[in-house]
Amino acid sequence: MNDFDRLKHLLLEAEQRRLDGLEQGRAQLSDDLPKLIGQAQQDHPVALAAALAHPVAEALGGAVQARKQQLVDALFPVIMPAIRRSIAEYLRAVSQDLNQIFESSLTWRGLKWRLEARRLGVSYATVALRHSLLYQVDHLFLIQRESGLILDRESVAGLPDLDADAVAGMLTAIGDFVRDSVGAGEAELSSATVGEHLLWVLRGPRANLAALIRGVPPESLKQELIVRLERVHEQYGDQLGVGPEELGSLPGLKEALTPSDLKAIRAEAQVEPSLRPVMLATIGITVLVLAAGVLIWQWQQRVANLVAGLDQTPGLEVTDVSSLPWWSISLQVLRDPLAPVVLPLVQSRLPEHVGVSVREQAIVSAEPAMVLERMRRRLDLPESLTSNITSDRLVLTGTVSPELWRALHSRAQDLAGGVVLDLTGVQADWPAALASLGPWPKDVTASSDGIRTSLSGVASHSWIESVRVLHGRQGWSDLLDLSQLVADRSEELARINRTLRGKSVSFDQGEAGDGLGLDTLADHLAGLLPALESGGLRVRVVCLGLSDPSGAETDNRRLERERAEWLCRGLSARLGNRPDSLWQLVEAPLDLATLRQRAALVQLEWIDPP
Amino acid sequence: MSEFARKICLLGDFGVGKTSLVGRYVRNTFSEKYLTTVGVKVDSKEVAHAGGVSKLVIWDIAGKSALDHLNQTYLRGASGLMLVADGTREPTLRSALYLMMQAKSLLQDPACVVLVNKIDLIDRWEILPSTLNELRKTVPVFETSALSGDGVEAAFEHLAAELRRQT
Ligand SMILES: Nc1nc2c(ncn2[C@@H]2O[C@H](COP(=O)(O)OP(=O)(O)OP(=O)(O)O)[C@@H](O)[C@H]2O)c(=O)[nH]1
Ligand SMILES: [Mg+2]
Numbered sequence: 001m002n003d004f005d006r007l008k009h010l011l012l013e014a015e016q017r018r019l020d021g022l023e024q025g026r027a028q029l030s031d032d033l034p035k036l037i038g039q040a041q042q043d044h045p046v047a048l049a050a051a052l053a054h055p056v057a058e059a060l061g062g063a064v065q066a067r068k069q070q071l072v073d074a075l076f077p078v079i080m081p082a083i084r085r086s087i088a089e090y091l092r093a094v095s096q097d098l099n100q101i102f103e104s105s106l107t108w109r110g111l112k113w114r115l116e117a118r119r120l121g122v123s124y125a126t127v128a129l130r131h132s133l134l135y136q137v138d139h140l141f142l143i144q145r146e147s148g149l150i151l152d153r154e155s156v157a158g159l160p161d162l163d164a165d166a167v168a169g170m171l172t173a174i175g176d177f178v179r180d181s182v183g184a185g186e187a188e189l190s191s192a193t194v195g196e197h198l199l200w201v202l203r204g205p206r207a208n209l210a211a212l213i214r215g216v217p218p219e220s221l222k223q224e225l226i227v228r229l230e231r232v233h234e235q236y237g238d239q240l241g242v243g244p245e246e247l248g249s250l251p252g253l254k255e256a257l258t259p260s261d262l263k264a265i266r267a268e269a270q271v272e273p274s275l276r277p278v279m280l281a282t283i284g285i286t287v288l289v290l291a292a293g294v295l296i297w298q299w300q301q302r303v304a305n306l307v308a309g310l311d312q313t314p315g316l317e318v319t320d321v322s323s324l325p326w327w328s329i330s331l332q333v334l335r336d337p338l339a340p341v342v343l344p345l346v347q348s349r350l351p352e353h354v355g356v357s358v359r360e361q362a363i364v365s366a367e368p369a370m371v372l373e374r375m376r377r378r379l380d381l382p383e384s385l386t387s388n389i390t391s392d393r394l395v396l397t398g399t400v401s402p403e404l405w406r407a408l409h410s411r412a413q414d415l416a417g418g419v420v421l422d423l424t425g426v427q428a429d430w431p432a433a434l435a436s437l438g439p440w441p442k443d444v445t446a447s448s449d450g451i452r453t454s455l456s457g458v459a460s461h462s463w464i465e466s467v468r469v470l471h472g473r474q475g476w477s478d479l480l481d482l483s484q485l486v487a488d489r490s491e492e493l494a495r496i497n498r499t500l501r502g503k504s505v506s507f508d509q510g511e512a513g514d515g516l517g518l519d520t521l522a523d524h525l526a527g528l529l530p531a532l533e534s535g536g537l538r539v540r541v542v543c544l545g546l547s548d549p550s551g552a553e554t555d556n557r558r559l560e561r562e563r564a565e566w567l568c569r570g571l572s573a574r575l576g577n578r579p580d581s582l583w584q585l586v587e588a589p590l591d592l593a594t595l596r597q598r599a600a601l602v603q604l605e606w607i608d609p610p
Numbered sequence: 611m612s613e614f615a616r617k618i619c620l621l622g623d624f625g626v627g628k629t630s631l632v633g634r635y636v637r638n639t640f641s642e643k644y645l646t647t648v649g650v651k652v653d654s655k656e657v658a659h660a661g662g663v664s665k666l667v668i669w670d671i672a673g674k675s676a677l678d679h680l681n682q683t684y685l686r687g688a689s690g691l692m693l694v695a696d697g698t699r700e701p702t703l704r705s706a707l708y709l710m711m712q713a714k715s716l717l718q719d720p721a722c723v724v725l726v727n728k729i730d731l732i733d734r735w736e737i738l739p740s741t742l743n744e745l746r747k748t749v750p751v752f753e754t755s756a757l758s759g760d761g762v763e764a765a766f767e768h769l770a771a772e773l774r775r776q777t
Binding site for chain 2: 003004007008010011012015067070144146147148149150151163165166167168169170173174176177179180181243244245247248
């Protein structure tokens with residue numbers, strides 16, 4: 001500052017002294033001038049007015065000519081509210097007009113808006129205006145309030161370049177100018193028209209938001225911008241006021257306006273060409289005709305599907321259909337008594353209000369499915385029997401009882417009524433039919449030639465006998481051949497031997513020669529042997545001697561032999577003429593060794609067992 | 611925008627050529643016609659330098675020999691000052707210096723340059739070289755011509771560089 005003081009002195013000293021002199025005279029004059037004018041006004045008001053009229057007018061005119069811009073700038077804040085008022089007035093008028101236009105017009109959109117207005121509880125014009133007003137925020141500037149420097153800017157892509165910094169500076173300068181000339185707080189520059197744009201300036205404590213808008217924005221846009229400005233202040237607060245060198249260190253400030261949001265508040269132009277009544281009517285009629293066509297077409301599709309469905313149902317055949325679309329339908333149907341009833345079937349596939357009438361004619365259907373159904377009912381076919389239906393063939397597979405098998409073969413051909421019936425896959429279930437006779441002998445097999453089943457293999461004599469009995473009782477001779485069954489006789493003999501063991505001859509005296517029960521045994525054998533040997537087989541009678549545990553082992557052996565010989569001799573004498581077949585055993589076989597008593601007994605053996 | 615713009619203000623008496631200097635610097639144009647500036651006119655210009663590009667927002671304030679209230683508000687937030695005098699009118703230099711002192715009291719340490727304009731009219735020059743030399747001891751002084759473009763670029767560039775140095 002020293003330098004400057006020195007400079008000041010150097011440059012201004014002489015001037016200062018001269019000014020001081022002048023200042024005194026001027027101060028005097030300014031003191032007197034108001035008084036003089038006041039005096040003149042009082043004494044000669046008309047004369048003063050007349051004297052001033054011309055120069056004042058002249059001065060004003062000249063001022064307007066020379067400083068047009070300055071005058072405009074000065075008047076701007078005064079005029080703006082008036083302009084805004086008139087714009088509001090205009091919009092009200094527009095809304096009135098729109099109201100009338102849309103009230104009397106019958107467009108689809110008008111109807112939609114009317115509904116929306118009712119839903120939101122606002123006037124119809126409000127809704128119409130909201131939808132028809134077009135606007136776009138072309139530029140949005142966040143401006144540092146003090147310096148007029150741009151903090152963030154967003155512009156719609158594709159617009160001619162704009163010197164945003166200069167515009168922001170000018171806006172700030174104008175704002176300052178307005179405030180300076182009108183007085184702070186009284187009026188602020190808040191909106192203006194700039195060319196085709198509407199300019200909005202929203203003021204914040206540290207930064208202002210300026211929006212250049214094309215079209216007529218809704219008031220809600222202003223709210224949106226205010227919110228945005230507040231958000232920026234909330235986020236950065238006093239930092240927004242710092243110098244440019246520090247601004248750089250505030251992260252995110254350059255994106256503070258969030259351009260993605262900005263796009264959301266742009267409304268796209270919605271243009272709907274006005275439809276003349278004739279066109280409307282034409283379109284209406286066309287739509288009606290099309291709609292009717294579509295409805296009829298849909299009905300025909302439905303009926304076709306219905307008839308196809310009925311025809312595919314076994315036992316049903318539609319012979320005639322007539323209908324009044326979506327109103328009534330009448331059908332003529334051939335129906336097998338076994339097929340489902342037609343009326344409920346039709347009703348379930350059509351809307352309730354459609355009247356349905358069905359005329360049925362009874363037939364016996366030759367469709368394989370119906371044939372099968374008939375057979376199932378008449379012959380009581382079991383579920384296990386599976387069926388395979390082709391267009392003209394009915395193939396049955398599975399196992400059934402012999403009776404059912406017979407019934408199928410004898411009566412099915414009558415029920416088939418022209419359908420080819422294939423029963424080769426159906427088998428009579430013999431194991432099941434014979435299950436009551438005890439377990440199936442493991443060596444017995446069944447084979448069928450398609451009509452008769454033949455059982456072959458070895459089975460016990462008793463099982464074969466039971467089968468024979470059942471065979472005769474059921475009359476299975478046409479179905480079952482038993483000639484190949486062979487009886488197993490060794491088993492029979494084992495049974496007989498078990499009884500013979502109880503029929504031993506005892507020797508009380510310990511010596512051979514006077515055994516008791518010889519005659520009873522001889523009689524029993526005499527009845528048994530001829531029956532056993534009737535089939536041409538021969539039986540050997542084996543005699544066994546037994547002894548009690550007392551006495552020496554060698555004596556016991558001898559006694560056993562003597563007792564066997566004695567039995568043989570006795571039986572031989574009583575039974576006669578079986579010389580070859582008699583045989584004697586000296587020692588007891590192992591399975592009889594526990595039987596230690598003074599006795600002798602016989603066992604039978606097949607000679608050359610089968 | 612790689613960094614935030616810097617605001618500079620042009621101050622000086624009326625008719626010294628502030629608007630013409632800006633026109634020359636920003637748009638490289640010049641007009642003989644004198645249209646006095648009302649209020650303020652803002653322009654911007656990008657300055658390329660070794661470290662990249664920075665932006666100057668130039669406030670051309672209406673000519674005054676002293677700052678009134680309104681002009682003071684225009685100065686707010688400025689980082690640099692350009693004081694302009696007309697070399698053919700000696701009192702305009704005094705106005706410029708007076709304005710500089712006034713502005714400096716309002717701003718925090720602004721970067722300053724003094725431009726003595728219309729150097730193309732050197733034969734009608736009223737300011738003594740000795741005065742300028744004396745002045746150069748305290749503030750950078752450029753002799754310029756908006757008409758020919760002499761010294762204009764250099765003066766702005768100097769101020770821009772000065773602002774970069776501040777950061
Ligand atoms: N010969 C010459 N004329 C100049 C030069 N610079 C400006 N002028 C002329 O000087 C006159 C005033 O120039 P402006 O640039 O309008 O001056 P200003 O400082 O902006 O004036 P205000 O806005 O009233 O303060 C114009 O007629 C210009 O043509 C210059 O370098 N040489
Ligand atoms: Mg100017």
